[in-house]
Amino acid sequence: METMSPEPSSNLASSSELPMPADWRDFIALTKPRVMTLVVFTGLCGLLVAPVTLHPVLAFAAVLCIALGAGAAAALNQWYESDIDAKMKRTAQRPLPAGRMDRQSALHFGVGMSFFSVILLGVATNWFAAFILAISILFYVMIYTVWLKRRTAQNIVIGGAAGAFPPMIGWVAATGSLDVMPILLFALIFLWTPPHFWALSLYVRMDYANAGVPMLPVIAGEKVTRQHIAVYTLPMVAVAVLPWLLHLTGPLYGITAIATSLIFIWLAWRVLIHRPVEGDGMKPEKQLFFYSILYQFILFGVLVVDKVMQ
C-alpha cells in the first residue's frame, strides 16, 4: 500500500508548470499599445480634419472603435504568429510566446473585440466607416499576417495598407463619404510603411532570419534594402506635400511637410550610403526608424492645427 505523504499538496508541481489565468495586463499587451498610439492619433486627425464636426461623444466612440479594432487585429496577429514571435528576441516576451496566456484566449479576445469594434462604430457613426474598419482588420490579419508575411519580401509593401486605413475611417466616421483628402492620407501612410519597416528590419535582420521571415534584408540583402528605402521615400514625400499643392491645406502644413520631408530624405540618404561595420550600432537606420514615427506625428498634428487656423 502506498504511503500517504504528510503534506500531499506540497507535491504539486512548481508554479511555472501549473496553468494560471492570464493577467489582465497581458490582454493589454496583446493589443500592441505602442503601435496603437500612432493608429489612434492618425484616426483622430482624420476625424478632425473632416469638413463635418462630429458630436464629441460620437467622436470619442469612433476613436475608441479604431483603437479597439487595431487592438483586435494585433491580438489576432500575435495569435497566428506566436511560433515566430518565440524565435525573435524583440518579440519573445510577448504574452503567448512567453507562456503567460493560452492561444485560445488570445483568439477569443481578438475575434470578440473585432466584432464589437465594428458594430459599435456602425451604431455610433455610420456603416460605411464600420465597413472600412472591418476591411482594415481583415486586411491586417488575412492578407498581411496569414498570406504575405511568411511568403514574400514585399510583405510590408502590400501589408502597409492595413495601417493606412485609420485616417480614412476617422474621416468617413465624420462625413459618411470618401474624398480626395482621406485617400491622400491613406496613400501617405501606405508609402511611409516600407521605409519605416525596412529601416527597422535592417537592424533586427538576424532576428527575422532566425525566425524564417522573408523580410527584404534577409532575402535581397542590406544594399538592396537601402536602395528600396531611398526609392520609396521619394513618392512618400510627394504625397506628403500634395495636400498643400492641391490647396486642401494652408501654408503651415505645406512648409512643415517640406521641412520634415527634407529631413526624412537626408536620413534615408544616410542609410543609403551607410556601410555598417561590426559594432557600429546601425545608428543611421535607428535614426530613420525613430524619425519616421515622429514624422507621422508631426504631419498629422500640423494638418489638424492648419485646419483649425483656417
Add this chain to the structure above:
Amino acid sequence: MNELEYTAAVRARQLARAKVMAWTLGALVLLTFGITIAKMGG
C-alpha cells in the same frame, strides 16, 4: 507553491480580471447611453 497558495493565486488573478471587466462594462454602458443621447440630438 502548494495547492492552497496556487488556488489563492488563481483567485487573485481572476478577481483582478473581474474588476477590470466590471469597470470596462460600466464604461461601455455609459458610452452607449452617451451615443444614444448624442444621436437623439442631445
